[in-house]
Amino acid sequence: MALSAAGRTSLVDAVVEQLRAQLADGEWAVGDRIPTEHELADLLGVGRNTVREAVRVLVHAGLLESRQGNGTFVRSTADPSAVLRGMRHAGALDVLELRVALEAEAARLAAARRETHDLLRLRAALTTLREEGDRDADADLAFHLAVVEATHNRAFTEVYRFFSAQVHEQLVEALGDHAMPPVDLDQHEALVVAIEAGDARVAEEAARELLRVPMEVVAALTGGAR
Structure with missing residues (x-):
């Protein structure tokens, strides 16, 4: 399922919610590496900085895990x-x-x-x-x-x-x-x-x-x- 482009208001929040929904819907399984910042930015139609901030929110929430040099991986699909x-x-x-x-x-x-x-x-x-x-x-x-x-x-x-x-x-x-x-x-x-x-x-x-x-x-x- 492709991600839809985010609007221009509250961009970070919009991207967070879209990624959260993708995780809940099973777009990526636990242990999967999600697309790169560049790939997500293209899919969502937003800047890489916006994607980076959204990913940080989800890492802090325990849904994603950033591994230096390897990318970002799904830690949980259940929103805590x-x-x-x-x-x-x-x-x-x-x-x-x-x-x-x-x-x-x-x-x-x-x-x-x-x-x-x-x-x-x-x-x-x-x-x-x-x-x-x-x-x-x-x-x-x-x-x-x-x-x-x-x-x-x-x-x-x-x-x-x-x-x-x-x-x-x-x-x-x-x-x-x-x-x-x-x-x-x-x-x-x-x-x-x-x-x-x-x-x-x-x-x-x-x-x-x-x-x-x-x-x-x-x-x-x-x-x-x-």
Whole structure:
């Protein structure tokens, strides 16, 4: 099915909606590479910059994935916007409880399934976290993503990627970076040690302990509101 040319008003939004519709209609399957910026610009009758911005919107939404040097690929044909809207209405404590559930199970699975390259990546992520400082959200997220990817469960990894950015945005919006406690580097170390040892029970407990203080802080700041 060919794309129809977009009008001149709200061009980026129009292109986003057309590409979103094409994905929902099955024009491209998950894993397919979509046409290049140049090809899409010709099909839609718009400039390449407009296409580039529209693609960025869909990458951020989790529908597309940009791979440097290879092109842009379909990550999902299901629009997650409804889920995102629901997340934004959730309270900070609700969001943290979701994070505990995901990360505790990830730690347990990682301890049972980790391979040598996973352990090396975890150590490297921990080193970066120590070097970047105990309030670097990006370094902390990279560490926890390394734990999740050590589960070797693709579905788990995709779900965590999808939700983790929303978790961080929700907490910052509700509380501000300054209100959150610094990252507990020693507890991160304890989690890595448990995964290295293959101790699933201790790894799960370490993951829960990592988030105990943030949950207590959030509960105190919000009065336990959800």
